[in-house]
Amino acid sequence: MRIVKKHQERKKEFLDTARKLFFTQGYEQTPVEAIIKKVGLSKGSFYYYFKSKEDLLDELTKVLIIHILDEVKQTVQRNDLDAVIKLNKTFAAIGSIKLENIALIKTLQKAFYDDRNIYFRYKVYQNSTDMLAPEFAKIIRQGIEEGTFHTPYPEENARMFFELSFILSEKIPKLMIEMDHFPENAEKIERELGNFQFTIERIVGADSGSIHIFDHDLLEKFLDQLAVQHV
Amino acid sequence: MRIVKKHQERKKEFLDTARKLFFTQGYEQTPVEAIIKKVGLSKGSFYYYFKSKEDLLDELTKVLIIHILDEVKQTVQRNDLDAVIKLNKTFAAIGSIKLENIALIKTLQKAFYDDRNIYFRYKVYQNSTDMLAPEFAKIIRQGIEEGTFHTPYPEENARMFFELSFILSEKIPKLMIEMDHFPENAEKIERELGNFQFTIERIVGADSGSIHIFDHDLLEKFLDQLAVQHV
DNA sequence: CATATATAGACTGACCGTCAGTCATTTATT
DNA sequence: AATAAATGACTGACGGTCAGTCTATATATG
Known part of the structure; x- marks a missing residue:
């Protein structure tokens, strides 16, 4: 069952998750996949919200x-x-x-x-x-x-x-x-x-x-x- | 015919080439392959001289x-x-x-x-x-x-x-x-x-x-x- | 008012190209 | 024969792409 959320809400989830990971694992050391996994969404989703x-x-x-x-x-x-x-x-x-x-x-x-x-x-x-x-x-x-x-x-x-x-x-x-x-x-x-x-x-x-x-x-x-x- | 050189001499070739490339292309933007190609040697050679x-x-x-x-x-x-x-x-x-x-x-x-x-x-x-x-x-x-x-x-x-x-x-x-x-x-x-x-x-x-x-x-x-x- | 149709936009995941690093093997030197 | 120098195919991780799916909502239709 797919959960759909509002644009800004979802974006904030990505940003919050990325923040935690970047601070604890480092930027280069955090693959986009790790952010995706934690948010619980897909690769395509990530690139839907951020162009890179x-x-x-x-x-x-x-x-x-x-x-x-x-x-x-x-x-x-x-x-x-x-x-x-x-x-x-x-x-x-x-x-x-x-x-x-x-x-x-x-x-x-x-x-x-x-x-x-x-x-x-x-x-x-x-x-x-x-x-x-x-x-x-x-x-x-x-x-x-x-x-x-x-x-x-x-x-x-x-x-x-x-x-x-x-x-x-x-x-x-x-x-x-x-x-x-x-x-x-x-x-x-x-x-x-x-x-x-x-x-x-x-x-x-x-x-x-x-x-x-x-x-x-x-x-x-x-x-x-x-x-x-x-x- | 393969050209073999002394350890230090070869190492210097790698370092000189890397220096030029790092300054003109950047470190992250220079793949190891680019250094190898310019020196004219192989991947294995590079890792023979440098561990990373x-x-x-x-x-x-x-x-x-x-x-x-x-x-x-x-x-x-x-x-x-x-x-x-x-x-x-x-x-x-x-x-x-x-x-x-x-x-x-x-x-x-x-x-x-x-x-x-x-x-x-x-x-x-x-x-x-x-x-x-x-x-x-x-x-x-x-x-x-x-x-x-x-x-x-x-x-x-x-x-x-x-x-x-x-x-x-x-x-x-x-x-x-x-x-x-x-x-x-x-x-x-x-x-x-x-x-x-x-x-x-x-x-x-x-x-x-x-x-x-x-x-x-x-x-x-x-x-x-x-x-x-x-x- | 209930139901069918259309549209936007959130979301998917297989796939691609790039790159650092590995390793079994071959070639040259002493 | 033993050692040092050199090879290049291969692996796995990663950032990024893309064609297409799903869902909520708006709009039209009977």
Whole structure:
């Protein structure tokens, strides 16, 4: 007995299923057949909704970012926050480091952060930057007006903020994965985050120590928990 | 009559051929069969020398970087140059922007800088950074001793220098490709380079305007030539 | 109002071309 | 004879195509 559904509903099923698989198995490592099987439909169906596997990827990455974009836009719109606080909130929103979600990171480490999955991450990074940087540029311009930031390149800085965030989000999971054999990575992670914060300050020309992108105590707890898991 | 050669010699033939094809067609877009055909040998031969296509990629990326590493090491060793000059020479050596070689860039644009070839570039970037950053860190430490640089993160800054260089080398070709339809990209390229220089200065804590990573007049000429080609 | 007919669009799955990788075998060198 | 170099048919996995089927709904007909 064949179950027929509305266009958008079915499409969402494909996208949701693909999202789960891409994050746990990787993009290249997920055959279209695996998506089909899980949705319970046929090959023809898949290509009825998407003109190629890559087409689905494009749609998926955009969907992934829209939620974050909404959140960031709301933050940017507010007029009761200064630029530094908005910057911190934006960094938290893009969630390069989700301190509160160890389980997720540990799952993603296996496939999402695998070298062979770089194409997927690359697409997410690209679309994120394109969609979010213009909003972030507004924050930097606000900071310049407020006198806390000093830079002749607000637009370029905005893009660079995301690019550096993504580089960071490439490094941290790698260091975490190796923590079993290299406990000193905990210290490296702290250095990387410290350096990141420091770099952002310098790039936007903010006072040293004025930007607080992560909570030091929370990070300690996080790294402790991560270490415990490996015993 | 079958031509038999020494192991290393044959291997080099495969690597050289693969290099040419990967740069002009892309890594994923180059089937092993294409490499074989050009070398003039068989499938079995290929797998006699390399245990996988990826294995060849690994070897190739390392070979690609060794020459640059030698050049950078020589620069770093010298004791007649200050840190700023060494930094400039290193940037020139990694050749993110080869101002003198338009033809090469135009060729590479088509395949090398294509999104789908990100895996190849990623591997090159990864290995480059791992192999070159330690040398570059020496330059930054020299700069700190000389009092021209001021940073608590020389090692991290060194890696970041390469990471930002690669981001730049992702952007510039994209802007160049689009110059046909967006002549204003010439200006964008200048801004990107200006921003890059400015950012490096800030990251290593050097005086504003002290670092000169590219020659302004040369860039103008370069962009003019690029524009002409499209007429 | 009930029933036949037509149309859109959701869905099927066998089939195709491409490609990385395998292996039993042959050829050349020492 | 033993070892190293080279062969090419073969396999299996994968992305993508296509001619055609099924089902719900709209429309016409008696």
